[in-house]
Amino acid sequence: MDFAFDDRTHELRGRxxxxxxxxxxxxxxxxxxxxxxxxATGREWERVPVTAELKAEAxxxxxxxxxxxxxxxxAVRKWEAATGATHSHLPDPPLxxxxxxxxxxxxxxxxxxxxxxxxxAAPDTGNMEVLAEFGSPEQQERWLRPLLDxxxxxxxxxxxxxxxxxxxxxxxxxxxxxxxxxxxxxxxxWSSGAMSSDCKILIVMGVTxxxxxxxxxxxxxxxxxxxxxxTPGVEVKRGIYVFGYSDGHHGGHxxxxxxxxxxxxxxxxAGEGEGFAIAQARLGPGRIHHCMRQIGAAERALNLMxxxxxxxxxFGKTLAEQGHYQEAIEELKKAGNFxxxxxxxxxxxxxxxxxxxxxxxxxxxxxxxxxxxxxxATNFATVYIGLGDKDQAFAWLEKGYQQHDFxxxxxxxxxxFDSLRADPxxxxxxxRVGFPQ
Ligand SMILES: Cc1cc2nc3c(=O)[nH]c(=O)nc-3n(C[C@H](O)[C@H](O)[C@H](O)COP(=O)(O)OP(=O)(O)OC[C@H]3O[C@@H](n4cnc5c(N)ncnc54)[C@H](O)[C@@H]3O)c2cc1C
Numbered sequence: 001m002d003f004a005f006d007d008r009t010h011e012l013r014g015r016x017x018x019x020x021x022x023x024x025x026x027x028x029x030x031x032x033x034x035x036x037x038x039x040a041t042g043r044e045w046e047r048v049p050v051t052a053e054l055k056a057e058a059x060x061x062x063x064x065x066x067x068x069x070x071x072x073x074x075a076v077r078k079w080e081a082a083t084g085a086t087h088s089h090l091p092d093p094p095l096x097x098x099x100x101x102x103x104x105x106x107x108x109x110x111x112x113x114x115x116x117x118x119x120x121a122a123p124d125t126g127n128m129e130v131l132a133e134f135g136s137p138e139q140q141e142r143w144l145r146p147l148l149d150x151x152x153x154x155x156x157x158x159x160x161x162x163x164x165x166x167x168x169x170x171x172x173x174x175x176x177x178x179x180x181x182x183x184x185x186x187x188x189x190w191s192s193g194a195m196s197s198d199c200k201i202l203i204v205m206g207v208t209x210x211x212x213x214x215x216x217x218x219x220x221x222x223x224x225x226x227x228x229x230x231t232p233g234v235e236v237k238r239g240i241y242v243f244g245y246s247d248g249h250h251g252g253h254x255x256x257x258x259x260x261x262x263x264x265x266x267x268x269x270a271g272e273g274e275g276f277a278i279a280q281a282r283l284g285p286g287r288i289h290h291c292m293r294q295i296g297a298a299e300r301a302l303n304l305m306x307x308x309x310x311x312x313x314x315f316g317k318t319l320a321e322q323g324h325y326q327e328a329i330e331e332l333k334k335a336g337n338f339x340x341x342x343x344x345x346x347x348x349x350x351x352x353x354x355x356x357x358x359x360x361x362x363x364x365x366x367x368x369x370x371x372x373x374x375x376x377a378t379n380f381a382t383v384y385i386g387l388g389d390k391d392q393a394f395a396w397l398e399k400g401y402q403q404h405d406f407x408x409x410x411x412x413x414x415x416x417f418d419s420l421r422a423d424p425x426x427x428x429x430x431x432r433v434g435f436p437q
Contacts (some may be wrong), residue, residue: 003098005372006099008095008099009098010372010373012095012099012103013374015062015063015374016063016103016106016107017374017375017376018374019057019061020107020110020114021376022404023057024110024113024117025109027113028113030050031112034049034050035048035248038248044239044246044252045196045197045239045246045252046196046197046198046248047196047249048249050113051113054117055116055117055119055150057117058119059089059150063118064089064118065089065090065119065128065148066100066118066120067100067125068090068094068095069094069099069100069285070094070096070097070285072129072133072285073090073095075132075133076144077090079132079137079140082137083140087149088148097285100289101288101292104120104288104293105292105293105296106296107293107296108292108293108297108298108299108300109296109299109300111293111296115293119150122192122289122290123155123193123286124147124153124193125286126286127155127203128144128148129281129285129286130203130224130269130278130281131143131147134224134274138266139269143201146200152198152200152201153193153198154193154199154200154201154202154203155191155192155193155194155199155202155203155251155254156192156202156203156282157194157202157203157204157227157256158171158188158279159188159190159191160172160173160186160187160188160189161187168205168222169218169221169222169276171205171206171207172206172207173185173187173205173207173258174186174206174207175204175206175223175268177208177265181262181263181264181265182208182268184233184258184261185258185259186204186258187256188204188258189254190240190253190254191253191254191255192247192251192253194236194251194252194254194256195254196250196252199229199251201226201227201229202226202234202256203224203225203226203227204224204225204226204258205223205275206223207221207223208222208223208273208275209221209272220273221273221275222275222276223268223272223273223275224270224274224275224279225268226263226267227267231262231263233258233259233261234257235259236254236255238254238255239253239254299341300342303341303342306320306346307345307415307416309349310345310349310352310416311415311416318352320349320352320353321353326349341379344362344379344380344383347359347362347366347382347386348382348383348416350383350386351383351386351387351388352386356387359383359387363384366379377396377399377400377403378396378397378405380399381393381396382416384396385416385420390419390420393420394420394423394429397411397429398429401429401433408429408433411426411430411433
């Protein structure tokens with residue numbers, strides 16, 4: 001399979017990187033402050049205001065619902081054509097998974113903000129896919145429409161504390177037909193997003209037909225049903241923590257009890273016994289999206305590691321100049337085909353180590369990426385600083401300033417720029433960027 005980026009992927013990566021530089025990363029500090037206020041004021045599970053601003057900007061830039069690929073994108077387009085709705089703002093034609101994956105990777109650089117800003121955050125993504133592919137027209141009108149619009153959020157309630165849920169044939173919550181209704185009883189946990197008051201709808205998986213031992217029907221017993229979060233009998237009990245993190249801004253991961261919860265029979269998705277087929281369709285692309293974001297998060301960690309190694313000194317040398325760090329960075333470089341920023345930091349480290357050939361190879365890589373899309377000018381400056389070429393470094397910083405490159409704001413405190421600080425050109429840049437010196 002050819003994993004090379006096509007022209008469309010390059011163009012979208014450029015747009016997304018610019019959005020990350022100009023809006024997402026600058027919003028991270030605000031996000032942390034707003035999150036602290038939310039926790040202090042008893043709003044731990046709610047979205048913070050900066051998210052809404054980012055969503056508006058992402059939509060304005062056409063970076064909205066890009067996760068909808070393949071069959072689910074087709075289904076949304078069909079639904080929009082039939083109903084005259086235009087909520088998805090889908091690109092035409094929609095992306096393929098191969099085109100979307102490198103975009104998901106970039107959003108992983110800021111996982112708390114970027115995916116939601118673009119309406120590409122789990123579990124809503126998978127839930128929209130379910131509704132698009134398997135929902136009735138009424139279900140789509142009521143729930144898919146506001147989800148595509150980013151107006152509400154949703155949760156997926158499959159996992160249960162009482163059974164090993166990695167084998168979903170164990171799921172034991174019951175969904176029993178009673179006249180024109182279904183009645184749901186059971187206990188779920190890890191229902192991501194359900195703590196938030198923005199979460200309006202739950203997709204619940206449960207048993208609609210009893211198992212008959214040995215009849216081979218263990219994958220036809222389960223169904224999925226839509227349960228509005230405010231239905232009597234639904235009790236969202238608590239948020240569960242992962243290594244001490246609540247993921248509160250994301251609506252947490254809730255334990256939810258269902259006691260005699262009654263919903264109309266029309267809330268069943270697709271049909272009785274279809275739960276497994278839907279679950280498989282839902283989890284496929286969703287897991288890949290998580291993996292791609294994880295790669296982006298790892299790239300950011302590597303970048304931070306390189307910067308730290310380049311700026312901290314032990315026994316008269318920076319950490320980067322100590323043998324075991326060089327080895328580690330070398331291994332990591334071999335392992336990944338990184339986005340421009342970690343590449344630039346690695347180039348900086350090469351420069352400092354006197355490995356000029358490798359540093360110039362990084363510059364050539366950046367030039368190559370620049371031809372195909374977007375690379376922040378400051379990334380070039382970073383490598384030239386490592387090489388000790390101040391003229392080139394200032395030329396690229398000047399470009400960064402002209403292009404409103406977000407990284408230029410790091411001039412203030414970033415140790416990588418220390419070797420330039422005494423130069424009058426640095427003072428001039430800092431004055432124009434507007435920081436106190
Ligand atoms: C952050 C987070 C968010 C989540 N969000 C949701 C959500 O929104 N909705 C939802 O329904 N669920 C969600 N989950 C739950 C998740 O899908 C389940 O934890 C997962 O399916 C495993 O089920 P379990 O916890 O019952 O583990 P168990 O099934 O009890 O598994 C226990 C252990 O057995 C191992 N194991 C299982 N099968 C095998 C095998 N075949 N070979 C080797 N080892 C095996 C597992 O690796 C695990 O270590 C979330 C979980 C987390 C951590």
